[in-house]
Amino acid sequence: MNPDDIEFIAENELVQVISNFNSPVIALIKGNVGPFRAGLTTHVPLWLAVNLRQRRQCKIVPPSWMNVDDLEECKTREKNLRIFTKMPSDHYIEVAKLLLDCSSDDIPQADEIRTIIKDIWDIRMAKIRNSVNSLIKNSSSFAALDNLTMFEINSMMPLVPACLSQIMRLKKPPRGLNTQSQFPSSILINTTNTTNSL
Amino acid sequence: MDDISSEDILLEEDESEMMHLTPAQLVDRMQETWINEIRAPEILPYKYEYVECLLEHINSMEENIETLQTASLVKVVHQLEIDRFRYIIASYLRTRLEKIELHVFHILKEEDTRIEKNELPYLSDGELQFAQEYKNSIEQHFQSVLSFWPGMPPDDWKNNPVVPNLDSFVFLKSKENVEGVIIDDSDENDIVDLKEGSQVILSYSKIADLLKNDKVSLL
Numbered sequence: 001m002n003p004d005d006i007e008f009i010a011e012n013e014l015v016q017v018i019s020n021f022n023s024p025v026i027a028l029i030k031g032n033v034g035p036f037r038a039g040l041t042t043h044v045p046l047w048l049a050v051n052l053r054q055r056r057q058c059k060i061v062p063p064s065w066m067n068v069d070d071l072e073e074c075k076t077r078e079k080n081l082r083i084f085t086k087m088p089s090d091h092y093i094e095v096a097k098l099l100l101d102c103s104s105d106d107i108p109q110a111d112e113i114r115t116i117i118k119d120i121w122d123i124r125m126a127k128i129r130n131s132v133n134s135l136i137k138n139s140s141s142f143a144a145l146d147n148l149t150m151f152e153i154n155s156m157m158p159l160v161p162a163c164l165s166q167i168m169r170l171k172k173p174p175r176g177l178n179t180q181s182q183f184p185s186s187i188l189i190n191t192t193n194t195t196n197s198l
Numbered sequence: 199m200d201d202i203s204s205e206d207i208l209l210e211e212d213e214s215e216m217m218h219l220t221p222a223q224l225v226d227r228m229q230e231t232w233i234n235e236i237r238a239p240e241i242l243p244y245k246y247e248y249v250e251c252l253l254e255h256i257n258s259m260e261e262n263i264e265t266l267q268t269a270s271l272v273k274v275v276h277q278l279e280i281d282r283f284r285y286i287i288a289s290y291l292r293t294r295l296e297k298i299e300l301h302v303f304h305i306l307k308e309e310d311t312r313i314e315k316n317e318l319p320y321l322s323d324g325e326l327q328f329a330q331e332y333k334n335s336i337e338q339h340f341q342s343v344l345s346f347w348p349g350m351p352p353d354d355w356k357n358n359p360v361v362p363n364l365d366s367f368v369f370l371k372s373k374e375n376v377e378g379v380i381i382d383d384s385d386e387n388d389i390v391d392l393k394e395g396s397q398v399i400l401s402y403s404k405i406a407d408l409l410k411n412d413k414v415s416l417l
Contacts, residue, residue: 001233001236001237005236005289008282008285009229009233011282012229021271023271023272026272026275026276028275028276028279029221029225029255029256029259029279029280029283030221030222030225030279031221031222033275047278047282048275048278051274051275051278057271141367141381141382141400141401142381142382142390142398142399142400143398143399144396144397144398145369145397145398145399146396146397147397148397150417153369153397153417160367160399161366161367161368161369161399162366162367164367164399164401165363165365165366165367165401168365168367168401169365
């Protein structure tokens, strides 16, 4: 899954928009949106908000967490605690990126917000790198990842699971020696070797 | 035996569930199925009901919006939503085809055992046909290539088919409280309880059954 897919999923989040046109309720498959009344707010999925904003048919109301004070507090908390804190949104980084890219005029102090989000991301990524490091050194085969968002998990995607699988494989009894292993032998066959022998 | 009965129950649940699944829930299920398929190392049971049902919604919506003016906002919005769902379905099916191409011998063998045991097949009819044709063309190809190589046992390459690495690690989120998941095979006491909503990284082989029974979802 590449980051675009995660962004695609994040686009399902709801945001508020102020439209500048009138329209009755639109019955989408996933649920109704609208009615749109010029000057009034209504909830729409992010993908629709971005599209309407690009056609200059609405203004986006930034989500309640997207202001300097709250994010600053979030950042301090993240910095002071050793664990991962709960983020205001499960897709904070993607939502922030999409909104700041397409409607930075609608968001007060957009540049500050951009910087703080980047700071939070950096702090969390540093924590991730640290915990991955200790995870691999202990070569444990389990770790809890509460409060990590999908995008952050995806960022360690190819490397961490591959690394752990490799360690597991090294720890296993060598193939062929232990036929009474608890696994059927077909599972023990290592994929790389078989690819080569093909 | 255990597996069969649990799968049968699951099917019944699914069918009754489909009756009162709102379109919004259907879309969420489809999205979850899509992510699971991308993340799982092996091919998962084909979610026939979700795909068909969502396609039905899409088709009827397309018929409905045909009468609207091309440039109207409503039509554009509907079209955008339809395109998003089409992307999910297309990506889901394509991921499955990629897996079939990679593990065709393994998947067909597993599928045969399932049919023998009277279990539900994992592949859809179309996928099964694709898999068989793909296998035939590969076999044909190897036969024609290996005939230029005297002394090479003609069926040797078949003994080592590519199999999915079921021990590979996956990120998952628990959908309900699950107790006693074994982490390490070498130590039976090394177990963990998953709380609803908790996220962990674990070896796929330990949670494959939980995933197929819809207790956890992959991230």
